[in-house]
Amino acid sequence: MIELTDVHFTYGCHPVLDGISLHVCEGEVVGITGPNGAGKSTLLHIILGLIKPQSGEIKIFGVPVNKFKAWHSIGYVSQKATLFNRSYPATVFEVVLSGRAALRGMFRFFSREDKRCAEYALDRVNMLSLRNSPISELSGGQQQRVMIARALVVQPRVLIMDEPTNGVDAANLAGLAQLLKNLRDDGVTMMLVSHEPEWLSSLASKRVCLDRRICSCNCHNYSNALRWRDCMMSREEKFSLGCADGLVRG
Ligand SMILES: Nc1ncnc2c1ncn2[C@@H]1O[C@H](COP(=O)(O)OP(=O)(O)OP(=O)(O)O)[C@@H](O)[C@H]1O
Numbered sequence: 230m231i232e233l234t235d236v237h238f239t240y241g242c243h244p245v246l247d248g249i250s251l252h253v254c255e256g257e258v259v260g261i262t263g264p265n266g267a268g269k270s271t272l273l274h275i276i277l278g279l280i281k282p283q284s285g286e287i288k289i290f291g292v293p294v295n296k297f298k299a300w301h302s303i304g305y306v307s308q309k310a311t312l313f314n315r316s317y318p319a320t321v322f323e324v325v326l327s328g329r330a331a332l333r334g335m336f337r338f339f340s341r342e343d344k345r346c347a348e349y350a351l352d353r354v355n356m357l358s359l360r361n362s363p364i365s366e367l368s369g370g371q372q373q374r375v376m377i378a379r380a381l382v383v384q385p386r387v388l389i390m391d392e393p394t395n396g397v398d399a400a401n402l403a404g405l406a407q408l409l410k411n412l413r414d415d416g417v418t419m420m421l422v423s424h425e426p427e428w429l430s431s432l433a434s435k436r437v438c439l440d441r442r443i444c445s446c447n448c449h450n451y452s453n454a455l456r457w458r459d460c461m462m463s464r465e466e467k468f469s470l471g472c473a474d475g476l477v478r479g
Pocket residue numbers: 240245263264265266267268269270271272
C-alpha cells in the first residue's frame with residue numbers, strides 16, 4: 230500500500246534519513262518511534278509528498294508519489310495540528326467540515342452529505358456535543374480529537390498521525406487508543422508516530438524504531454520492551470552509557 234525503497238534525505242549537508250526501506254500493507258498499523266530528531270516527521274512528510282528525497286522510491290497504492298493524485302484517501306494529522314490561536318474564528322464543526330474540501334475542491338458549497346460525514350466523524354471521536362464551540366477555546370487534547378475527526382471526514386483508507394498523543398491526558402489516551410483500535414478493526418491502515426512506546430505497542434501490528442535508519446522493525450524474536458526503550462533513548466544518553474552505536478542490542 231505504501232512502499233519506500235532506499236530513501237535518502239538530507240537538509241543541506243545534514244543527513245536525516247539514510248536508506249529507508251519500508252512496506253506498509255493494507256490494514257496494517259505501523260508504529261514509529263525514535264529519539265528527537267530521528268527523522269520521523271521527515272519520513273511522514275516524504276510519504277505525503279510534502280518534501281522530495283534526494284534518492285529512493287516512494288509508491289502509494291502502487292503509484293509513484295510524484296504521480297499520486299488520490300490524496301483524499303489519506304488522512305493526516307500533523308504534529309502541530311493543535312496550535313490554534315485564541316482568535317481563530319472557526320467552530321469545531323467548521324474545522325471538521327473543511328476536511329471535505331480535499332474531496333470537493335476548495336470553492337464549492339458543502340452538501341448535506343458533507344455535513345452528515347462531518348457529524349459522523351465528530352461522533353466517532355466523541356466530540357459531537359462541542360460541535361458549535363470555537364476550536365480555539367478547546368483544550369489541546371480536545372483539539373487533537375477534532376483534528377482526527379477532520380482527517381476521518383473523507384473516510385480515508387490510510388491515516389497518518391504525527392504524535393497524536395501530544396497533550397492528551399492519561400484518561401483520554403485510553404480513549405484515543407480505543408478510537409484507533411476501532412478504525413483498525415474497520416480496516417483503516419495507519420502510520421502512527423509517538424514517543425509513547427507502550428501506547429503504540431497496544432495498537433501497532435508492525436513496530437519501527439527509527440534513528441536516521443531503521444534500527445529495528447517488528448522484533449517479534451526479541452524483547453520488545455528493551456528494543457523500544459533503546460530506541461527512545463537519546464543519542465546523548467547512549468553515549469553516556471558507551472553504546473552510541475549499539476542502537477539494536479540483539
Ligand atoms: N526545515 C528544516 N530545515 C533544516 N533541518 C530540519 C528541518 N526540519 C527538520 N530538520 C532537522 O531534521 C532532523 C529530523 O527532524 P524531524 O522533525 O524529522 O525529527 P523527529 O524524529 O520527528 O523529531 P521529534 O521526535 O523531536 O519530533 C532534525 O535534526 C531537525 O533539526
